Amino acid sequence: MLKLAQRTTRRLRGAHLAIPLLALLVAFFAIPVLELMRRSFLDADGALTMQSYADFLGTPAYRTILFRTFFVAVICTVVCVLFAYPYAYLMTLAGPRVRRVLLVLVLLPFWTSLMVRTYAWLVLLQDTGPIKAALEAIGLGQVHLIRNTAGVVIGMAQILLPFMVLPLYNNLQKIERSDLLAAQSLGATPLRAFWRAYFPQSLPGLFAGGVLVFILALGFYITPVILGSPQNSMMSQLIVRQVTERLDWAGGGAMAVVLTVLTLVFVGLMSRVVNVQQAFGGTGDRK
Amino acid sequence: MTVAVDTDLALKLRGVSKQYPGTDAAAVSGVDLDIRRGEFVTFLGPSGSGKTTTLNMIAGFISPTGGQILLDGKDIADLPPHRRNLGMVFQNYALFPHMSVWDNVAFPLVERKYPKEQIRERVRAALEMVNLTGFEKRRPRELSGGQQQRVALTRALVFDPPILLMDEPLSALDKKLRQRLQLEIKRVHREVGITFLFVTHDQEEAMALSDRVVVFDHGRIEQVGTPDELYRRPATRFVAEFLGDSNLIDGRLVTSDGTVALEAPEGRIPLAGPPAPSDGEHCVMFRPEDVRVTSGEDDAAAWKGTVREVVYLGSERRVIVTTETGRDVTARTSGETTGVPRVGDAVGLRFSASNAWLIPTTG
Numbered sequence A: 001m002l003k004l005a006q007r008t009t010r011r012l013r014g015a016h017l018a019i020p021l022l023a024l025l026v027a028f029f030a031i032p033v034l035e036l037m038r039r040s041f042l043d044a045d046g047a048l049t050m051q052s053y054a055d056f057l058g059t060p061a062y063r064t065i066l067f068r069t070f071f072v073a074v075i076c077t078v079v080c081v082l083f084a085y086p087y088a089y090l091m092t093l094a095g096p097r098v099r100r101v102l103l104v105l106v107l108l109p110f111w112t113s114l115m116v117r118t119y120a121w122l123v124l125l126q127d128t129g130p131i132k133a134a135l136e137a138i139g140l141g142q143v144h145l146i147r148n149t150a151g152v153v154i155g156m157a158q159i160l161l162p163f164m165v166l167p168l169y170n171n172l173q174k175i176e177r178s179d180l181l182a183a184q185s186l187g188a189t190p191l192r193a194f195w196r197a198y199f200p201q202s203l204p205g206l207f208a209g210g211v212l213v214f215i216l217a218l219g220f221y222i223t224p225v226i227l228g229s230p231q232n233s234m235m236s237q238l239i240v241r242q243v244t245e246r247l248d249w250a251g252g253g254a255m256a257v258v259l260t261v262l263t264l265v266f267v268g269l270m271s272r273v274v275n276v277q278q279a280f281g282g283t284g285d286r287k
Numbered sequence B: 001m002t003v004a005v006d007t008d009l010a011l012k013l014r015g016v017s018k019q020y021p022g023t024d025a026a027a028v029s030g031v032d033l034d035i036r037r038g039e040f041v042t043f044l045g046p047s048g049s050g051k052t053t054t055l056n057m058i059a060g061f062i063s064p065t066g067g068q069i070l071l072d073g074k075d076i077a078d079l080p081p082h083r084r085n086l087g088m089v090f091q092n093y094a095l096f097p098h099m100s101v102w103d104n105v106a107f108p109l110v111e112r113k114y115p116k117e118q119i120r121e122r123v124r125a126a127l128e129m130v131n132l133t134g135f136e137k138r139r140p141r142e143l144s145g146g147q148q149q150r151v152a153l154t155r156a157l158v159f160d161p162p163i164l165l166m167d168e169p170l171s172a173l174d175k176k177l178r179q180r181l182q183l184e185i186k187r188v189h190r191e192v193g194i195t196f197l198f199v200t201h202d203q204e205e206a207m208a209l210s211d212r213v214v215v216f217d218h219g220r221i222e223q224v225g226t227p228d229e230l231y232r233r234p235a236t237r238f239v240a241e242f243l244g245d246s247n248l249i250d251g252r253l254v255t256s257d258g259t260v261a262l263e264a265p266e267g268r269i270p271l272a273g274p275p276a277p278s279d280g281e282h283c284v285m286f287r288p289e290d291v292r293v294t295s296g297e298d299d300a301a302a303w304k305g306t307v308r309e310v311v312y313l314g315s316e317r318r319v320i321v322t323t324e325t326g327r328d329v330t331a332r333t334s335g336e337t338t339g340v341p342r343v344g345d346a347v348g349l350r351f352s353a354s355n356a357w358l359i360p361t362t363g
Ligand SMILES: Nc1ncnc2c1ncn2[C@@H]1O[C@H](COP(=O)(O)OP(=O)(O)OP(=O)(O)O)[C@@H](O)[C@H]1O
Pocket: B020, B021, B023, B027, B045, B046, B047, B048, B049, B050, B051, B052, B053, B054, B201
């Protein structure tokens, strides 16, 4: 008991250093969010009601948008993992010089604004753009990469890639390479060695990066607006439309609350599933 | 001399060499070595002498740029590490941090697709052998260094490999624990009876553990022999200096009236033999225990000198005597209190003629 108390006080020492940031967060984040939540439960006369939630979840078109938003976020996360894992792995193998170059290449997108990058994708992906021309040249000319979900995923995944690479690299770089050799000396093929001795150790990084990308993807606005179309809009666009065009703060708030709650549930479930150190490492019959 | 029949050999290295890409000197060159079944062989050498490189070529992590490695008489050049069936203990143990002790030890059996029942039985027995029963569910980081070491050893042995390779497995531990684990490794070696190939740069460890020691320097084998052979009859100056304290005295060997003596600036040291291959410049080694410190008035002393330092070692003392020409000679005396020389004393030095060893080459 005493020990716990001591540890807590030790942890809290210096907590006052966080006060400025906390004050900022309360004033400009917590209060507006809580206010939005409060409004989502009120009708036009200020009476308590769940009508906004019923309207939102009861409208099939809205449900489709909600579903699409999660779908796009999942696809973006998967695409990011597929590109980031080999990249981060390569970074751990590279010498210090090459590693620095690789790191700068990851961070490069942060040096230009989101808007500029998205318009750059617009130029690349549009029907008169170079990518379409290249695809036509190899006989895949019918593919449209703009004004649809494919375009949105491409743009978002590229923009979100650093958020996957950095936590993952941070994790991979701590894994001992000798574990791979040890696994092979113990009879595992290189692939099995990777799968059983290395990959499970990278799950925390994968999870951290995955959650980051996933949550950011759920709230993306500019990229879907520019690369997508109103026919396949996402939640952020819907919420903006609700608030700015229909001036329906309660409806927008309800949508935001549902999105947030679902996000938390989703992330909670993922953390359950990903806590599988046992599942990956185990023979299943420890005593 | 007995010539080992090939079937007695667990491992045979023939002219094995390795030059890493982008380097101009070979890390290992022309290593020839025969290792018999059940032997405990240690690679000993200073840092960068090629011990790890040689071991990794045997394990299959590095491919040689020259020569042959024969396991049970078969060239294993094309065999990847996971098919060589050799146990290996890494310097940092390389225990899988995300697996329990049990799963770590079961790993090689699972990869070999042993039946579940058999895995359970083997892992249990193996952990019992190293006194780790009760630690099955712990993660490696929840174990002490010595316990981790034992898990690594168990994991490398549980699938009955014909050879166990160990790269400086004790170097991360403190001296007391090292000595305890040395005994344990020796015991395990006796119990499992397979060939152990051990790497260290600690000569005491090599002497304590091994049937035979292979001394490496600059990627080459300097000498192979039992600890006693290496200590008593080093083939090169390097081996003499690397293993234990030694006094290496260069001088002229002269034979007169049938007796041999070494002529050095400080005086003549009579030798009992072996007869020199030829008179002339040679290097003769005396171990500290073969040098006796006498009083300054000892007329029969070969050399005279002044005590520079006396180091107390418990059961004995190491006395360093500086001769007139400024050469340091190390002697070891028993711990008796009477007649112990003190720093600054003028003393005589006698050399045990029968234990003198003529270094065959001047390498
Ligand atoms: N991957 C590598 N690339 C280039 N040179 C290397 C590589 N690994 C080792 N070397 C060089 O090869 C030589 C032998 O190295 P090795 O690791 O075999 O020495 P060692 O005897 O095990 O030394 P230590 O006692 O320090 O572990 C050294 O000069 C080392 O610098």
